[in-house]
């Protein structure tokens with residue numbers, strides 16, 4: 001009986017510890033790391049109420065939010081750096097610091113407060129964006145990639161640019177500067193690397209590696225690959241399908257062709 005009681009107590013302590021942990025955000029630069037709680041962030045004097053057009057919720061949403069520039073002040077970060085936003089579901093994306101320093105569109109860290117829980121995300125069961133969420137104020141359609149709205153945020157950490165971290169992604173100097181493969185690599189880094197590695201390069205773990213063992217340009221019919229990127233369910237569908245659809249607003253025809261040009265260039269090498 002006593003053993004059961006202490007087991008229950010231990011389970012309770014663990015449950016409590018994880019719920020508290022889930023409400024804290026890890027902040028790190030190259031030298032230091034620390035953890036801040038939702039409570040601390042909500043009590044920051046710069047925290048305010050904002051309303052944004054939210055692509056994840058598909059409507060206008062109001063949040064308590066701290067300008068991201070305030071968080072960056074605490075981190076050693078250079079103008080060429082990227083900041084990695086890592087979510088609890090393994091989604092991870094690097095965003096160039098120049099986009100994060102303020103101006104318009106302005107990024108904010110939205111913080112869920114105890115008294116006002118966020119609703120479930122559409123088509124995600126009971127999942128919500130909590131406890132932290134990177135949102136953008138005054139973003140015109142197509143200006144900020146939907147991948148840059150990072151929900152279920154767990155960590156914000158300063159990193160080298162993806163090109164520096166994974167030089168194998170690069171396009172060689174033998175291609176002229178006008179070759180679409182250059183733009184394709186930029187688009188891949190902005191839109192795809194959050195979920196897909198390429199020959200091991202990248203941090204994303206939601207989707208398959210697109211460089212190995214084979215590159216999709218080697219096994220997709222060209223038309224099917226284009227169809228798949230626009231809306232993968234036109235090619236195959238099942239309940240756990242997670243590959244997002246990229247409409248023309250998010251990915252122009254030119255950018256789509258550029259990504260395919262980069263994949264094709266990489267497949268040849």
Ligand code: HEC
Nearest residue numbers: 191192194195196206207208216232240241242243244259
């Ligand atoms: C939010 C995560 C996510 C993003 C962002 C994403 N994908 Fe995917 N992708 C997936 C997942 C997961 C799959 C596996 C199929 C599925 O679950 O729908 C997939 C499948 C694929 C496949 C098929 C691979 C195969 O062999 O079946 C290709 C090709 C692909 N993605 C290309 C891209 C490209 C190019 C981009 C950027 C424009 C991109 N994806 C962005 C998650 C993502």
